[in-house]
Amino acid sequence: MGRRAKNKQGMPPSLEEFQKTGKKKDRKRKAEKESREVKKPTKKAKRSKQEEEYKDPEDLPEVDLEELSAAKKSLFDDDEEEEAGLDEFEQLEDDSEPEVDDEFVDSDEEGRERPMFSDNESDDMDAINAANMEEYSKKLDEEALMEQQDAEDELLEENTKNPRAKVLPTEEEEEEMKQSGPDLTMVRTRMLEVVKVLEDFKNLAEEGRSRVEYVDRLLKDICEYFGYTPFLAEKLFNLFSPSEAIEFFEANEIHRPVTIRTNTLVTRRRELAQTLVNKGVNLQPIGPWTKVGLQVFDSQVPIGATPEYLAGHYILQAASSFLPVMALDPQENERILDMAAAPGGKTTYISALMKNTGCVFANDANKARTKSLIANIHRLGCTNTVVCNYDAREFPKVIGGFDRVLLDAPCSGTGVIAKDQNVKVNRTEKDFIQIPHLQKQLLLSAIDSVDAHSATGGVIVYSTCSVAVEENEAVVDYALRKRPNVKLVETGLAIGKPGFTSYRGKQFNQKVSLTRRYYPHAYNVDGFFVAKFQKVASSPHDVSKAGAKEKEMAADAEAEKDGLIHGDFANFDDEADKEIMKESIKHNLKKKGINPNTVDIEKKLPKH
Amino acid sequence: MRPLTEEETKVVFEKLANYIGRNIAYLVDNKEDPHVFRLQKDRVYYVSDRIAKVATSVARPNLMSLGVCFGKFTKTGKFRLHITSLKYLAQYAKYKVWIKQNGEMPFLYGNHVLKAHVGKMSEDIPEHAGVIVFSMADVPLGFGVSAKSTIEAKNLQPTGIVVFRQGDIGEYLRDEDTLFT
Numbered sequence: 001m002g003r004r005a006k007n008k009q010g011m012p013p014s015l016e017e018f019q020k021t022g023k024k025k026d027r028k029r030k031a032e033k034e035s036r037e038v039k040k041p042t043k044k045a046k047r048s049k050q051e052e053e054y055k056d057p058e059d060l061p062e063v064d065l066e067e068l069s070a071a072k073k074s075l076f077d078d079d080e081e082e083e084a085g086l087d088e089f090e091q092l093e094d095d096s097e098p099e100v101d102d103e104f105v106d107s108d109e110e111g112r113e114r115p116m117f118s119d120n121e122s123d124d125m126d127a128i129n130a131a132n133m134e135e136y137s138k139k140l141d142e143e144a145l146m147e148q149q150d151a152e153d154e155l156l157e158e159n160t161k162n163p164r165a166k167v168l169p170t171e172e173e174e175e176e177m178k179q180s181g182p183d184l185t186m187v188r189t190r191m192l193e194v195v196k197v198l199e200d201f202k203n204l205a206e207e208g209r210s211r212v213e214y215v216d217r218l219l220k221d222i223c224e225y226f227g228y229t230p231f232l233a234e235k236l237f238n239l240f241s242p243s244e245a246i247e248f249f250e251a252n253e254i255h256r257p258v259t260i261r262t263n264t265l266v267t268r269r270r271e272l273a274q275t276l277v278n279k280g281v282n283l284q285p286i287g288p289w290t291k292v293g294l295q296v297f298d299s300q301v302p303i304g305a306t307p308e309y310l311a312g313h314y315i316l317q318a319a320s321s322f323l324p325v326m327a328l329d330p331q332e333n334e335r336i337l338d339m340a341a342a343p344g345g346k347t348t349y350i351s352a353l354m355k356n357t358g359c360v361f362a363n364d365a366n367k368a369r370t371k372s373l374i375a376n377i378h379r380l381g382c383t384n385t386v387v388c389n390y391d392a393r394e395f396p397k398v399i400g401g402f403d404r405v406l407l408d409a410p411c412s413g414t415g416v417i418a419k420d421q422n423v424k425v426n427r428t429e430k431d432f433i434q435i436p437h438l439q440k441q442l443l444l445s446a447i448d449s450v451d452a453h454s455a456t457g458g459v460i461v462y463s464t465c466s467v468a469v470e471e472n473e474a475v476v477d478y479a480l481r482k483r484p485n486v487k488l489v490e491t492g493l494a495i496g497k498p499g500f501t502s503y504r505g506k507q508f509n510q511k512v513s514l515t516r517r518y519y520p521h522a523y524n525v526d527g528f529f530v531a532k533f534q535k536v537a538s539s540p541h542d543v544s545k546a547g548a549k550e551k552e553m554a555a556d557a558e559a560e561k562d563g564l565i566h567g568d569f570a571n572f573d574d575e576a577d578k579e580i581m582k583e584s585i586k587h588n589l590k591k592k593g594i595n596p597n598t599v600d601i602e603k604k605l606p607k608h
Numbered sequence: 609m610r611p612l613t614e615e616e617t618k619v620v621f622e623k624l625a626n627y628i629g630r631n632i633a634y635l636v637d638n639k640e641d642p643h644v645f646r647l648q649k650d651r652v653y654y655v656s657d658r659i660a661k662v663a664t665s666v667a668r669p670n671l672m673s674l675g676v677c678f679g680k681f682t683k684t685g686k687f688r689l690h691i692t693s694l695k696y697l698a699q700y701a702k703y704k705v706w707i708k709q710n711g712e713m714p715f716l717y718g719n720h721v722l723k724a725h726v727g728k729m730s731e732d733i734p735e736h737a738g739v740i741v742f743s744m745a746d747v748p749l750g751f752g753v754s755a756k757s758t759i760e761a762k763n764l765q766p767t768g769i770v771v772f773r774q775g776d777i778g779e780y781l782r783d784e785d786t787l788f789t
Binding site (some may be wrong): 267275307308310311313335359367370371372373374375376377381383384385386387388389390398399562 | 638655656658659662663664665667671672673674675676677695705713716744745747748749777778780781784785786787788789
């Protein structure tokens, strides 16, 4: 251990001395820097002094520049760092140096103050023996850690101190990249650099480069590094600030922790945790916001095939799936509809919260998926359910007047990319038109299926596992416009960020801020969205006998009518236009030196 | 969805009586929350009367399940109990067998119950009677038919079969494709 540490730090005595001088100089130079601003004329004189000091280490016989730089290499793996280091050594010999590099040295020197102390100690290491070996090694470990920390700090510092850094690759470099293929570590470094620039564009951006260029480069890098399609990368990137976006993309590469939900119909969380711990499962409650969730760290037995699992004591369920049910807040003896129920995690949770009283309608449009739904319902001992297989838009024609409706809508799955990496490449622009189109119809059906005069409920909860605004706020806003008899209410959830009230020029109802968004990087749950409505009055739609087909047709007709223009433009007045066009033609002819009266202007008008 | 005919009721009740005997009365006579048997396709469901009534609004082809599925009628008109009925069978069981922890997994993989795995069993089990299998922690694991009476089983080899397995909760994983719908 000791030897390794020594190697790492190069030739101790020479380096140490070198740094000692550096440190002294450091202090001096700080003072100097302050004074430099005040009295510029003396700068030259001081500069020469400084150079003298620089030459100092060169005179020392032991110093080998190559060796030093090699030592540096092992300390800092980062390319940039190396360059900075080399820069400094070049400067030792260079007499005429620009100021910018001067600052380079400054920061570098500061960063190395601490390693110097460690050097002093490593000298003492000659005295180590078996007794204090461990202590020393521990100390060295700590030092190494600190060094690393310093290196990182330094990197940050450098960038703040060195504005206008060249981050974007030149055209030649880009050509080269195309030919040699991507270098992922480089791409990553560049991504972080670009993000830093974007965060403080005014001070850090390179002269003559626009923000768009930086963003484009960043998006390209994101596509390359994480494997998104450019379309989806841009869509997701626009949801966040640059640094948050990177966090989001990175969180999508990591799996969320495995979580289970205790089935309170059969057992209690404490008992379940006890039995599972006895089987060699390492677990812990998810958080203070749920009383039934457990997070599994590792397990010696397959967690989805233990006797307890088969006996229905728990179900494997993502933490985010608890949220819509908690927002729904089902009460005993109510009649509740789950419009898209499979595989039944939420349905069984509703059933458990109702203690098997009342009635839960679990619907799913996909017949194959109802199998797993029925299996889970039976395994968890829910006796108050009816499972049906309808297009959810058939409600309330099938049956309406529910106390509460949960709509966990089918979605693009941009919140669960960690679970399904295919989303990165499979989602196209078309999906973000078609899926919201369906979601809007589903949400209207959900609203119409609720009994506004319910004594205890009248609640609709809309949720998706997507983070796209089109599928969330836009759908909620649409429902608020189409059904004035509902209002948004607080979800009653302890965590979550408020929904957007405006997005890229679109303005939503101000109440949309009552909805809740969940991100993988913020809460370590899947990306999720929850909105809770309260129905305040009944409407003629509640008794409408329109089925899925009629609704689809109505929605299509409406979309066509609204079209892309949405009636934003004024109507054209052809007559008035004609006059103006005639005038301008006359004007043009005059300019050319032609008498307008000799030409038939009517002929020159564009034909319709 | 329709109520069972008299004949169907007879077949179902005969089967149930094997496991819960006279306790069937508790299934049928529940004053507070009356429950009924309903036939949908070839499956028999046991469900609260209230829920059965609201479920009438769901069309026959679209109704996948309601309440608890007890089992299905075979094409030959016999009734076969499914593991999904275990909740009620265990509650009203007449004869019980508890198996030790080392026997749990073999049973859940679909094996019969061996003498070596039996932790304890009801005193008065006759031969070929329906029994419910529990773990030592009183978690119902499945049901089956006794191979020997309790007294005979006492003299059995450790490898001898005590209960022939008919259903176990491992089926939730093994037979997910066929068990439901």
